[in-house]
Amino acid sequence: MTETVFMPTLLPRLQRRARRLCRTRDDAEDLAQEAALRLLQRLAKNNDVDRPEHYAMILLHNLARQNWRQRQETEELADDMAQTAPAAPGRIACAELRAAIAGLPCEQADLMARLLEGESSPRAIAQQTGLPLGTVMSRLARARARLRKELDVEGSVEELL
Known part of the structure; x- marks a missing residue:
């Protein structure tokens, strides 16, 4: 053969x-x-x-x-890898923060709303509103202190915003 x-x-x-x-x-x-x-x-x-x-x-x-x-390389799954973090606690925290901001005095709520919209500079907020920079900073400081107290949050509220 x-x-x-x-x-x-x-x-x-x-x-x-x-x-x-x-x-x-x-x-x-x-x-x-x-x-x-x-x-x-x-x-x-x-x-x-x-x-x-x-x-x-x-x-x-x-x-x-x-x-x-x-022979595709795969990673062995661990128990904690199969789970995704639930989104509900974060959404609840955001809703509570928005409700607490709505309960602030008008001048503080307006400034905090601008922060929520994405403006992060007190100087830019002062230019938009026509308020002095010191006034904007003091109102934001009072608003954050009140939010920390109402939400019983340790640390800074800026982390939430």
Whole structure:
């Protein structure tokens, strides 16, 4: 049979090519042997392979691609990774903060509302409202102190805004 004639020369060529496609020598040996085995099975069923060496190299590359696709690196999941933090507490805190700001005196609530809208500079707020910078800063300081007291928050309310 022709398989026995070309197999001693084909197997070393398959192994050399497989070493370029695999990470370890053992994986390369397994890949080359698998390609040779499939070639022999194909030839045993029907001898319709015109160029067995070419067919074996294609088999080798296809098997390597199949192994790459199956060997996707995954990270082991821990119990805490499967859970997502609930959004409700943050939303409740924001709603409570907005309600507390609405309960402030008008001049303080207006300035805090500007902070909520994204303005973070007391100087810019002073320019927008036409108030002196010192007035804006003192009203913001009083508003934050009152919010800390009402919301029973330790630290600064600026962290919430």
